[in-house]
Amino acid sequence: MNPLAHFLLGLLVVDIVFGNAERFLFYILIFSVLIDLDHIIYISSVKGDLFRQKFGSGSRSRFHELYGLTLLSLGISILSVHDLILMQVIGLSSILHYASDFLSGKTRPFYPFSEKEVFLHICPQKYRLHAEIVLTILLGVMVWLRGISWSL
């Protein structure tokens, strides 16, 4: 999914679950898209061939899969001693990123232990772009309707 949709999803869910998402806006913004940083390494490796290669499961590093989720859950568990609410917000923003990517596209859950690719077929690949655009607009409208302020 695109970074904007990840951010809007994190913002909306954190606001519903914990309330007052504006207070955590910066953390939601960072941690709902941080996992996507590995795409930058991928972009630099494929260079001009990006449109043919697209963002398949090969563009995702080990930190984008169950391996990364394990490290994240351990880190959050340890740091929750310091600030529980903040860690809950960071955890939720990040886990929603993993979940939405897993539901919407091809992933390699056990990479680097296995290269096997899985796909849930919830939305056919050929309609993925359309579904993503509709979902992003829908999430934006829902955030707007909840009256969440955008200023950092």
Place this chain on the structure above:
Amino acid sequence: MVEGNKLEFVKKIRYITDYFLLKIPLPRINPNIISGLSILTSLIFILVVKHSSALGCALLVMTLFLDWLDGLVARRYNLSSEEGYMVDVTSDRLSEGIIFIPFFVAWFYLFALNNILTIYSFTRKRHVVLPLRHIFLVYFIINYL
């Protein structure tokens, strides 16, 4: 395949239940879609649990039902595969992660442990994970209903 290496007592229970349940007419839905739906019900659970514990409990039961149903449909139509196992356990971990965030201590710590056990299970070809959501359902019924 890791699925085939579950603990002996789990296999025995499954053998008995499958004898009866596999005779039930089930729709031929892709089990991966059913696994994915369990993540969505987990998400709805955390969105509504603050407002209605009863609805939250129903969604938790629904999540566990979907988790059970995907395996049953896969066995009924011989769709069991390594890919299916990967989708199933990944859905389980993501579902746990989402469910335990609002309840955090000590559930999220156990979720972190379960993530390690999942990777261990996959690499050692032996399925050893904690049934955290089942235990959590009992905890939830006792404390919130």
